[in-house]
Amino acid sequence: MPYQHVSVLRDEAVSMLNCAPGKIMVDCTLGGAGHSLAIVEKIMPGGALVGIDQDIKAIEKARQVLSAYSSNIHLVHDNFVNLPSVLTRLDIDAVDGILVDLGLSLYQIKFSGRGFTFAEDQPLDMRMDADTTVTAAAIVNESDPDTLERIFREYGEERWAKRIAGRIVERRRQGEIVKTGELVEIIAAAIPKAAAAKSRIHPATRVFMALRIAVNRELEVLERFLDKAIDRLAPGGRICIISFHSLEDRIVKHRFRDMAEECKCSKELPVCICTHKPKIKLVSRKPIRPSEAEVRINPMSRSAVMRIAEKMPDTV
Numbered sequence: 001m002p003y004q005h006v007s008v009l010r011d012e013a014v015s016m017l018n019c020a021p022g023k024i025m026v027d028c029t030l031g032g033a034g035h036s037l038a039i040v041e042k043i044m045p046g047g048a049l050v051g052i053d054q055d056i057k058a059i060e061k062a063r064q065v066l067s068a069y070s071s072n073i074h075l076v077h078d079n080f081v082n083l084p085s086v087l088t089r090l091d092i093d094a095v096d097g098i099l100v101d102l103g104l105s106l107y108q109i110k111f112s113g114r115g116f117t118f119a120e121d122q123p124l125d126m127r128m129d130a131d132t133t134v135t136a137a138a139i140v141n142e143s144d145p146d147t148l149e150r151i152f153r154e155y156g157e158e159r160w161a162k163r164i165a166g167r168i169v170e171r172r173r174q175g176e177i178v179k180t181g182e183l184v185e186i187i188a189a190a191i192p193k194a195a196a197a198k199s200r201i202h203p204a205t206r207v208f209m210a211l212r213i214a215v216n217r218e219l220e221v222l223e224r225f226l227d228k229a230i231d232r233l234a235p236g237g238r239i240c241i242i243s244f245h246s247l248e249d250r251i252v253k254h255r256f257r258d259m260a261e262e263c264k265c266s267k268e269l270p271v272c273i274c275t276h277k278p279k280i281k282l283v284s285r286k287p288i289r290p291s292e293a294e295v296r297i298n299p300m301s302r303s304a305v306m307r308i309a310e311k312m313p314d315t316v
């Protein structure tokens with residue numbers, strides 16, 4: 001199985017991270033190591049890269065891609081929510097830059113056979129980390145209708161969440177739903193024909209995305225990660241987050257804004273009396289998006305949004 005992925009906003013991320021010789025950088029989402037390779041080339045000589053991925057296949061691929069730099073890199077199979085303990089184990093106190101490129105790699109979608117795509121009939125798995133226990137099949141077959149509806153509505157913004165949840169529960173009476181093909185059929189039958197005809201996306205798109213987010217607890221992990229990551233940045237260090245989903249980007253936008261706030265006083269007070277100090281400053285108020293040229297070459301990049309923040313000097 002080939003490991004494929006085209007890095008999104010690669011040059012922009014590397015430039016925004018201020019990569020330079022001697023720096024210590026973390027790539028929290030190694031994938032095919034495209035970003036990592038570009039980073040590592042800029043931080044040599046003297047730099048170090050910590051690369052994390054929860055998918056062991058990405059670690060194997062990164063080991064090949066980065067083999068020329070093996071004495072300066074540490075590859076770790078873990079969830080990036082555990083960044084503090086990963087750094088502590090490596091005896092690293094603070095780092096100069098952190099990159100997070102959320103979502104799935106092309107390999108995971110097209111070649112992993114783990115049911116991330118509705119284009120093929122595969123087991124309903126959707127785990128990025130095969131060591132975790134909850135699969136998409138477990139959620140589909142064991143959740144009550146309200147939970148299924150909530151997952152489809154909240155994570156997939158699926159208008160027909162209630163109908164789809166109802167059809168799944170009905171279909172479960174005949175036996176477990178174990179393959180993506182069965183789920184696609186149920187979804188297609190649940191969505192009114194007229195609505196499906198008007199839609200520009202495949203009827204299963206939103207449900208599949210919602211299930212993937214639920215299986216990998218993607219939003220919860222991102223929220224828990226952000227504060228911990230900022231705490232491990234050296235003064236002047238930067239964090240760069242690329243997201244592909246409005247719910248992820250909303251979390252990043254709000255958390256960054258909150259941590260960059262200069263004053264926590266009530267709006268009613270005429271002057272600031274708080275001693276609050278912002279943890280970070282926003283490097284650009286507006287998010288960075290791929291150029292038209294990048295989207296033309298790599299259409300999957302079209303929904304990417306990158307936000308960057310810099311750690312303030314006196315808040316170590």
Ligand SMILES: C[S@@+](CC[C@H](N)C(=O)[O-])C[C@H]1O[C@@H](n2cnc3c(N)ncnc32)[C@H](O)[C@@H]1O
Pocket residue numbers: 005006007008028029030031032033034035036052053054055058078079080081101102103104105128221
């Ligand atoms: C979009 S790909 C990264 C591609 C990479 N930047 C490149 O240039 O090749 C996202 C990767 O992040 C990993 N990932 C997603 N969420 C993660 C998490 N919470 N912890 C660790 N790895 C995660 C996925 O397994 C996947 O390999």
